[in-house]
Amino acid sequence: MTASGQEKSAGSGEAGHCGRDVRSDLHVAIEARDGGGLEITMQSRVAPYYGESILAHARQVLEVLSIKHARVEIRDEGALPFVISARIETAARRAGLGLGRKASPERIPLPEPSPRERLRRSRLYLPGSEPKYFINAALHEPDAVILDLEDSVHHAEKDAARILVRNTLRAVDFGKCERMVRINQLPMGLEDLAEIVPESPDLVLLPKAELPQQVAEIDRMIGELKGRYGITRPIWLMPILESALSIENASAIAQASKNVVALTIGLEDYTADLGVAKTPEGRESLYARSRLVNIAGAFGMQAIDSVFGDVADVEGLRRWAESSRALGFEGMGCIHPGQIPVIHAAFAPSQAEIEKATKIVAAFEEAQQRGLGVVSLGSKMIDSPVVQRAQKLVELAKRMGTA
Amino acid sequence: MTDRAELVQNAAGRMVPTMVNGKPQIPYLGVAKYQPRGRKAATPVRSSKDYPDNGDKRVPDLETALRQCGLRDGMVISNHHHLRDGDRVALMMLEAAAKLGVKDLLWFPSASFPSQKAAIELMQSGVIHHIEGSMNGPLGDYCTQGKMRGLGVLRSHGGRWQAIQDGEVHIDIAVIAAPTADAFGNAEGSHGKSACGSLGFALADSTYADRVIVVTDNLVPFPCIPWQIQGNNVDHVVEVDSIGDPAKIVSGTTQITRSPDRLRVAEYVARFLRDTGIMRNGFSFQAGAGGIALAFVDYLRRMMKEDGVKARFVRGGSTRYLVEMLQAGLTDYILDGQTFDLDAVKSIASDPRHVPTSPFTSYNYHGKGSFASMVDAVVLGATEVDLNFNGNVVTHSDGRLLHGIGGWQNCLQAGCTILAVPSFRDRIPVIVDEVTTLTGPGELIDVVVTERGIAINPRRQDLLDAVKDSSLPIRPIQEIKAEVERICGGRPVRPKLGERPVAVVKWVDGTVLDTVWQVG
Numbered sequence: 001m002t003a004s005g006q007e008k009s010a011g012s013g014e015a016g017h018c019g020r021d022v023r024s025d026l027h028v029a030i031e032a033r034d035g036g037g038l039e040i041t042m043q044s045r046v047a048p049y050y051g052e053s054i055l056a057h058a059r060q061v062l063e064v065l066s067i068k069h070a071r072v073e074i075r076d077e078g079a080l081p082f083v084i085s086a087r088i089e090t091a092a093r094r095a096g097l098g099l100g101r102k103a104s105p106e107r108i109p110l111p112e113p114s115p116r117e118r119l120r121r122s123r124l125y126l127p128g129s130e131p132k133y134f135i136n137a138a139l140h141e142p143d144a145v146i147l148d149l150e151d152s153v154h155h156a157e158k159d160a161a162r163i164l165v166r167n168t169l170r171a172v173d174f175g176k177c178e179r180m181v182r183i184n185q186l187p188m189g190l191e192d193l194a195e196i197v198p199e200s201p202d203l204v205l206l207p208k209a210e211l212p213q214q215v216a217e218i219d220r221m222i223g224e225l226k227g228r229y230g231i232t233r234p235i236w237l238m239p240i241l242e243s244a245l246s247i248e249n250a251s252a253i254a255q256a257s258k259n260v261v262a263l264t265i266g267l268e269d270y271t272a273d274l275g276v277a278k279t280p281e282g283r284e285s286l287y288a289r290s291r292l293v294n295i296a297g298a299f300g301m302q303a304i305d306s307v308f309g310d311v312a313d314v315e316g317l318r319r320w321a322e323s324s325r326a327l328g329f330e331g332m333g334c335i336h337p338g339q340i341p342v343i344h345a346a347f348a349p350s351q352a353e354i355e356k357a358t359k360i361v362a363a364f365e366e367a368q369q370r371g372l373g374v375v376s377l378g379s380k381m382i383d384s385p386v387v388q389r390a391q392k393l394v395e396l397a398k399r400m401g402t403a
Numbered sequence: 404m405t406d407r408a409e410l411v412q413n414a415a416g417r418m419v420p421t422m423v424n425g426k427p428q429i430p431y432l433g434v435a436k437y438q439p440r441g442r443k444a445a446t447p448v449r450s451s452k453d454y455p456d457n458g459d460k461r462v463p464d465l466e467t468a469l470r471q472c473g474l475r476d477g478m479v480i481s482n483h484h485h486l487r488d489g490d491r492v493a494l495m496m497l498e499a500a501a502k503l504g505v506k507d508l509l510w511f512p513s514a515s516f517p518s519q520k521a522a523i524e525l526m527q528s529g530v531i532h533h534i535e536g537s538m539n540g541p542l543g544d545y546c547t548q549g550k551m552r553g554l555g556v557l558r559s560h561g562g563r564w565q566a567i568q569d570g571e572v573h574i575d576i577a578v579i580a581a582p583t584a585d586a587f588g589n590a591e592g593s594h595g596k597s598a599c600g601s602l603g604f605a606l607a608d609s610t611y612a613d614r615v616i617v618v619t620d621n622l623v624p625f626p627c628i629p630w631q632i633q634g635n636n637v638d639h640v641v642e643v644d645s646i647g648d649p650a651k652i653v654s655g656t657t658q659i660t661r662s663p664d665r666l667r668v669a670e671y672v673a674r675f676l677r678d679t680g681i682m683r684n685g686f687s688f689q690a691g692a693g694g695i696a697l698a699f700v701d702y703l704r705r706m707m708k709e710d711g712v713k714a715r716f717v718r719g720g721s722t723r724y725l726v727e728m729l730q731a732g733l734t735d736y737i738l739d740g741q742t743f744d745l746d747a748v749k750s751i752a753s754d755p756r757h758v759p760t761s762p763f764t765s766y767n768y769h770g771k772g773s774f775a776s777m778v779d780a781v782v783l784g785a786t787e788v789d790l791n792f793n794g795n796v797v798t799h800s801d802g803r804l805l806h807g808i809g810g811w812q813n814c815l816q817a818g819c820t821i822l823a824v825p826s827f828r829d830r831i832p833v834i835v836d837e838v839t840t841l842t843g844p845g846e847l848i849d850v851v852v853t854e855r856g857i858a859i860n861p862r863r864q865d866l867l868d869a870v871k872d873s874s875l876p877i878r879p880i881q882e883i884k885a886e887v888e889r890i891c892g893g894r895p896v897r898p899k900l901g902e903r904p905v906a907v908v909k910w911v912d913g914t915v916l917d918t919v920w921q922v923g
Contacts, residue, residue: 024829024830045829046829046830046831046895048800048801048898049801049830049831049895049896049898050830050891050892050895050896051896052896053893053896057892077829078828078830078831079830080830080890080891080892081892135890136664136667136854139664139854140663140667337663337666337667338663338666
């Protein structure tokens with residue numbers, strides 16, 4: 001059963017999912033009434049263990065939402081508390097109740113702010129309306145998780161996902177992962193921002209960015225919200241370039257805000273826009289991807305590749321990721337946790353590269369100590385860009401734990 | 404009537420009845436504390452003069468066979484469960500008994516399955532008095548709701564052999580479904596349209612029952628080669644059209660779990676075996692056919708290949724994954740207790756390195772040793788595990804019967820016993836203060852592997868030392884429990900169990916380990 005269901009009279013709303021195959025979610029139906037207080041009915045597959053707790057939680061959320069008279073029907077499939085809050089709040093809003101109020105769960109301590117140049121090899125997409133994937137996502141150790149409000153969320157569920165993602169940012173421990181949110185395109189993206197920016201995501205992904213003005217507008221909105229909520233830590237931007245025009249405008253998009261830390265590309269939409277087939281070799285997008293790498297390099301930001309869509313094809317993913325690194329990308333997206341180790345291995349420098357770079361860095365440091373202007377290794381003279389690249393690689397290898 | 408016997412506290416602190424179905428019981432005394440005495444049970448002496456010289460023991464149907472075996476009220480009749488949910492013979496037998504008008508039978512299957520739920524009507528009509536053997540699904544609910552006349556008795560595979568051998572349960576008539584048999588009664592399970600692999604669970608029945616009936620849908624001329632059931636123990640052979648539904652006897656293909664969290668558990672288990680050095684040349688392991696166990700085998704075989712390690716033997720629950728290991732030269736032998744999928748059935752039928760075993764060789768605690776204690780590592784599941792590493796496999800956390808013990812208790816004898824479990828299921832934490840039903844004592848459970856970390860039993864300092872330098876997330880069990888309770892929104896309420904026993908859990912030595920209480 002889904003939230004859509006049959007039509008309800010005014011003053012009633014429902015949200016969430018229930019049924020045999022649903023896990024970690026619940027379905028809530030709220031019907032406003034003029035008096036008689038709250039009448040809550042509950043069915044739950046965990047009723048013997050958490051039945052009382054679910055009822056108490058529901059009452060508390062309804063109180064926060066200032067709902068005094070309503071019939072509330074809960075069918076729970078083992079949802080965690082932050083999901084219960086989100087679904088009740090969504091059902092209430094859909095019923096026109098509790099407007100202007102939020103039933104946010106208690107906030108766990110925020111992780112350290114995310115550095116501009118942190119590792120972004122892998123980012124795991126989590127559909128914003130599927131709470132069962134959230135809680136263990138960080139265990140798989142991607143560099144980032146993306147709570148997605150855009151393509152993976154059905155149009156009718158945008159409001160629900162927004163509230164769920166807001167609660168998730170407050171209540172779920174994502175460990176060392178960078179907490180990213182992919183918002184919707186403008187203007188809907190602005191509603192997303194209003195809900196999620198107060199919870200300090202580390203980075204916002206802007207889908208289908210085509211014009212620098214879009215990036216600037218989003219950046220301005222984030223700045224305004226940060227000011228309103230007293231947030232001083234950075235919220236970085238990663239525009240997703242998904243059309244021929246966006247690739248042409250990549251340079252302007254990169255420069256549209258100082259908060260842009262990376263450019264990425266969405267190959268499904270890009271190839272559709274060009275009217276070409278998307279192939280496992282990716283020749284059709286070589287120009288776009290190379291241009292993106294070059295522009296990112298020009299403005300000192302990271303170039304991040306698209307996702308590899310075939311979860312079962314581990315070998316294909318490895319080949320793609322290795323060629324992606326060779327082109328100059330620093331990471332790519334994941335649609336399944338199983339892709340993470342493959343991507344991390346592909347984006348890691350090889351042992352031979354690390355050894356060579358370590359030698360170059362050592363030679364440079366020795367030359368420095370001896371006051372020599374010229375760095376040499378064996379019979380070869382080493383240019384300063386080579387030293388810089390070697391230093392960067394050794395640093396990267398250290399962060400990846402491979403050196 | 405259920406026994407109104409008194410309850411006593413056993414060595415595990417559990418309240419258990421002193422009488423079960425009219426028989427006095429020994430409460431659990433601790434691991435390896437009970438010393439059995441006396442002699443094994445035996446069947447009456449028979450004479451060849453009473454059996455046809457031409458070896459043809461066929462009778463027209465099961466009803467005739469049961470009548471000729473002297474079936475009467477109150478007898479113990481048994482089946483094996485190698486045909487799993489596809490079995491047709493057990494119900495055929497029970498319905499034939501009903502037709503003969505007998506009452507109050509004790510049905511003693513090695514396990515019951517949901518497809519046998521018609522047994523409920525036979526209990527209501529009085530044909531069956533009660534069931535001793537694992538019960539789940541509708542039969543489990545019937546028992547847990549206190550509707551069965553006698554107490555359920557849950558035994559491990561090894562414990563069932565022990566109970567038969569020690570004379571605790573005397574089988575009057577055993578009815579053995581055989582995928583292939585000859586008219587003399589020699590039988591085996593690896594060939595024929597209803598092939599299921601090993602018939603090991605039926606060996607005790609064929610050896611110790613007063614009367615033995617073989618039922619087959621693939622009668623071959625004498626001799627049936629190879630035979631696992633010896634015709635010399637068999638009274639009658641019955642030919643039928645079908646002993647079971649092949650689609651439910653074996654899975655076409657067994658599936659590795661696709662859940663990333665469970666894959667993570669499986670990978671941790673494999674890495675644990677590698678990092679502790681348990682995975683070394685000549686080692687052995689056992690893993691079942693559950694999603695996590697299969698994934699574990701998949702990870703382990705890759706690591707074995709990388710490190711050039713070969714096992715001497717692996718124990719199944721055999722599946723495609725073990726068969727592939729055998730074929731890839733990663734193990735010398737498969738010692739097979741049950742055969743789960745088509746590839747495994749094909750392998751056991753054709754590869755002499757894939758050997759059928761029985762609960763006698765593998766699990767019986769009242770023998771001169773068993774294979775179980777010679778296995779280096781075993782990977783098992785559990786519904787609950789507590790802070791003292793005690794495990795529960797037989798009930799849900801709410802006390803309802805969930806599944807049988809299977810070989811689970813017997814496997815705890817392995818060198819390293821690992822429970823591979825998700826840290827919570829549907830918001831219900833798996834690590835609890837105290838298990839609802841004690842199925843395995845914590846002193847035999849060494850490691851609990853979850854997706855959030857690995858807890859090693861403090862009794863196993865050797866294992867703690869072995870992983871000191873490992874990158875695995877080794878954590879105290881209390882810490883994992885606290886984290887999961889935080890995620891789940893607090894500690895779950897402990898469901899209130901009834902005050903009336905509906906079943907008992909036997910330990911491998913026949914003593915009573917715990918009681919299952921009436922629920923709902």
